[in-house]
Amino acid sequence: MITVLAIDALEYTLVEKFDCNNLKQKYYGKTNISEFSEPRTMVLWSSFMTGKNMEKEILAKGDKDMWNTKLDIKDTFFDQFENPKIIDLPGFSYITDQHDQERKLLKEFFDAQSEEEKGQVRVDYNNLAFEHHRKIKEEFIDVLEADHDFILGYFSVADVIGHLNFGNRTMMKMIYKDLDEIAGSMKNQFIVLSDHGMEQIGIFGDHSNYGFWSTDFKDLGNPGITDFAKIIKEMR
């Protein structure tokens, strides 16, 4: 069985800073996403699963509709497996209601007029993201016990929380330690992969222009996100 921990916005420098040794595994590094004009989540994960640059195709949908992207399994490397399980991945099994709600609150935060109102929206936003994270974590742990030859668990918490709280070191550390614990509970071979990292703008977070990868079997150097379809196929 092959498992991918797909962690949105997992930032290389924070994995180092917080000593997340389970996330690091034996080999780890940055991915190269310089072929993309911007580090957009939907573009990057779609490119990951198809093994080709999907920027043009996804951007053609527009900012609103791109979040509803649902690729056919035949266009992804997942169909190389007999019984794959893909949890909440953007562009494939994304739980759109949840993530639409998150983006709605994000917008509300910026539209709010007073600091007090912003504070309240931030609390609602954070709670929504953490609640979803706990659900996904539970589902992921259950799925690990089931009979699948490929499992991908997508964790959005570091990205969603990071956008409004990246300057809150304690909150970010809490999230990284939790993700590290999930990696620590894995019993089979796994890859950790992020679409992009995150950089600080005061209390906020912006996407950084590189991602993170780790494995326990091979130094992948500075791979592109589109290289993983081949890397994973070869692991079978």
Added chain:
Amino acid sequence: MEYGEIKIPKQMISKIEARLEETGFESVDKYVTFVLEEVIKEVEDEEPEEVFSEEDEEKVKGRLRALGYLD
């Protein structure tokens, strides 16, 4: 790692249990360990926390729009 026991007021445990909902922690023990580590570290290296600024807000708003979050 070896673990020991400490005593804290029951009232505080209930408070922490209520807080767990808003964190990624599954147990009071893990949460308390984390908080204590943080407090000790803070005392040791006094890293300032970032505060809200309108300038940062404008900047990140522009970035989030470019990334497709604020259609």
